[in-house]
Amino acid sequence: xxxxxxxxxxxxxxxxxxxxxxxxxxxxxxxxxxxxxxxxxxxxxxxxxxxxxxxxxxxxxxxxxxxxxxxxxxxxxxxxxxxxxxxxxxxxxxxxxxxxxxxxxxxxxxxxxxxxxxxxxxxxxxxxxxxxxxxxxxxxxxxxxxxxxxxxxxxxxxxxxxxxxxxxxxxxxxxxxxxxx
Amino acid sequence: xxxxxxxxxxxxxxxxxxxxxxxxxxxxxxxxxxxxxxxxxxxxxxxxxxxxxxxxxxxxxxxxxxxxxxxxxxxxxxxxxxxxxxxxxxxxxxxxxxxxxxxxxxxxxxxxxxxxxxxxxxxxxxxxxxxxxxxxxxxxxxxxxxxxxxxxxxxxxxxxxxxxxxxxxxxxxxxxxxxxxxxxxxxxxxxxxxxxxxxxxxxxxxxxxxxxxxxxxxxxxxxxxxxxxxxxxxxxxxxx
Numbered sequence: 001x002x003x004x005x006x007x008x009x010x011x012x013x014x015x016x017x018x019x020x021x022x023x024x025x026x027x028x029x030x031x032x033x034x035x036x037x038x039x040x041x042x043x044x045x046x047x048x049x050x051x052x053x054x055x056x057x058x059x060x061x062x063x064x065x066x067x068x069x070x071x072x073x074x075x076x077x078x079x080x081x082x083x084x085x086x087x088x089x090x091x092x093x094x095x096x097x098x099x100x101x102x103x104x105x106x107x108x109x110x111x112x113x114x115x116x117x118x119x120x121x122x123x124x125x126x127x128x129x130x131x132x133x134x135x136x137x138x139x140x141x142x143x144x145x146x147x148x149x150x151x152x153x154x155x156x157x158x159x160x161x162x163x164x165x166x167x168x169x170x171x172x173x174x175x176x177x178x179x180x181x
Numbered sequence: 182x183x184x185x186x187x188x189x190x191x192x193x194x195x196x197x198x199x200x201x202x203x204x205x206x207x208x209x210x211x212x213x214x215x216x217x218x219x220x221x222x223x224x225x226x227x228x229x230x231x232x233x234x235x236x237x238x239x240x241x242x243x244x245x246x247x248x249x250x251x252x253x254x255x256x257x258x259x260x261x262x263x264x265x266x267x268x269x270x271x272x273x274x275x276x277x278x279x280x281x282x283x284x285x286x287x288x289x290x291x292x293x294x295x296x297x298x299x300x301x302x303x304x305x306x307x308x309x310x311x312x313x314x315x316x317x318x319x320x321x322x323x324x325x326x327x328x329x330x331x332x333x334x335x336x337x338x339x340x341x342x343x344x345x346x347x348x349x350x351x352x353x354x355x356x357x358x359x360x361x362x363x364x365x366x367x368x369x370x371x372x373x374x375x376x377x378x379x380x381x382x383x384x385x386x387x388x389x390x391x392x393x394x395x396x397x398x399x400x401x402x403x404x405x406x407x408x409x410x411x412x413x414x415x416x417x418x419x420x421x
Contacts, residue, residue, distance in 0.1 A: 022223045029217060033209040047213055051220040058221055118207075121200045139185070141204045146185045161185035168188055168197075175196065 021058050028073050029054075031142055035074050038125050038137040039081035049080050056080075071144055075152035078134055085130075124174040128167050135160050136167035337363070337372045344379050353386035374400075374409045381413045393417050 032053050033046065041049045053076045057064065064072045125133060138149045139160065146164075150157040189198055340363040347356035360380050363370065370376065377400045384393035394417040401410035 018223055021221055022218070025214065025217055025221065025223070029209045029214055030207070033213055034204070034207045037207070038204070047216050050209070050213055051217050054217050054221055117200065118203055121204055124200075125204075140188050140201055143187070143205075157185075164185055164188075168193075171200075172194075172197065175200075 017058075017061060020061060021054070024057060024069055024073065025054060028070055031070060032073055032077050035077045035137055035142060036081050036084075037122070038141060039078065039085075039133060040126055041081050041084045045084055049077075049084055052080050053077050070142075071148040071152055074138060074142060074144065078138070078152065120175075120178060124171050124178075127174060128170055132163045132167040132170065135163035136171075139164050140168075337367050337370050340366070341372060341375055341379055344383065348379070348383050348386050351386075353383040356383040357387070374404065378409050378413055378416075381416050385416060390417065 029050065033050050036046055036049045036053070053073060056076050057073055125137065128136060134153055135149060138144045138152070139146060144152075146157050146160050150160045153160070155163075188201065193201070340359055344356040344359040344363070347353065347359060356379065360376055360383065363376055367373075377396065381393045381397050381400075384390070384396065397413035397417040401414055404410050
């Protein structure tokens with residue numbers, strides 16, 4: 001069949017494909033892992049999910065516009081995370097309750113204890129309602145434009161704005177609660 | 182109010198800003214990076230083919246990803262049915278690169294195993310290259326001088342494809358000859374399991390059920406967890 005017979009021509013393309021895949025990973029793995037983690041994919045699921053994102057992207061390589069790789073990958077990450085959440089029954093209780101902040105030590109203003117601050121952040125973001133979480137993570141942490149977020153979540157820009165604003169308010173309240181003795 | 186600006190440009194407190202900064206600083210761990218590169222077949226070795234061919238214990242995921250790379254490079258062939266394929270398919274159930282020519286209807290029992298279905302992660306446009314290089318045809322299939330990059334896995338695939346096509350053309354002996362050649366050339370081949378499936382099919386097509394069964398049993402005893410174990414057992418038991 002012709003697919004076998006044109007292997008050599010295919011191989012040339014294979015090499016450039018290979019380079020592009022490699023640079024996708026080099027340039028965007030951090031953002032993908034961050035996004036997946038913030039969207040609630042944890043532990044060993046995180047490694048699997050990260051691999052899945054890039055395997056999918058690799059299969060769709062020719063449809064990814066140059067310069068638009070990041071929103072594209074994060075779009076896949078959002079869907080993979082959402083699937084992963086449906087697969088694994090999410091913890092019912094609020095992660096904030098598990099954090100067990102030591103009461104004698106209120107949160108330091110300068111966040112000296114980064115590790116604890118990070119755990120707090122994870123818990124707070126995890127506590128955001130679905131929808132708000134995606135919008136907040138993509139806009140505030142991954143710093144996509146509101147338009148990009150709207151496109152990849154398939155919602156109007158106005159909805160992105162209102163979700164991000166509500167997420168901020170939610171986070172602000174969570175921080176206040178975390179400070180309370 | 183309508184235009185959304187970053188929180189840092191609106192009313193974020195210093196504490197909120199530090200949290201955001203912290204969140205943005207998170208990096209993937211080296212092990213995660215290595216795992217992703219390896220799953221895509223672009224890790225350890227310099228090429229997917231090298232990576233897949235070098236390791237004896239290449240995971241199905243890795244092989245699948247390497248095949249996906251090949252598929253996206255226009256070699257629209259996929260011999261695999263796997264969990265990874267199904268998982269990968271979920272958010273993007275997309276066009277598959279089905280060779281439209283498929284001239285010879287495969288024997289009945291062949292179809293499910295080696296349906297010409299690229300994994301769902303194949304690109305929607307199969308290789309434009311394939312259209313304009315018919316003249317290279319014969320040379321390539323026989324060529325020993327393909328560039329080192331990508332050649333190993335490509336050649337493995339090409340041999341298996343030849344064998345598959347031979348069966349489809351009603352020439353199981355030719356298929357077996359090709360597979361014997363595969364063993365000789367790729368004793369540590371990354372697609373050994375796929376080779377077994379095709380061999381079992383060739384033997385069945387030849388009417389040698391006894392040998393097909395022996396090979397199937399041997400394979401499933403050695404690889405009880407393999408997705409192909411069930412596959413070959415079904416083939417020899419006649420239940421597909």
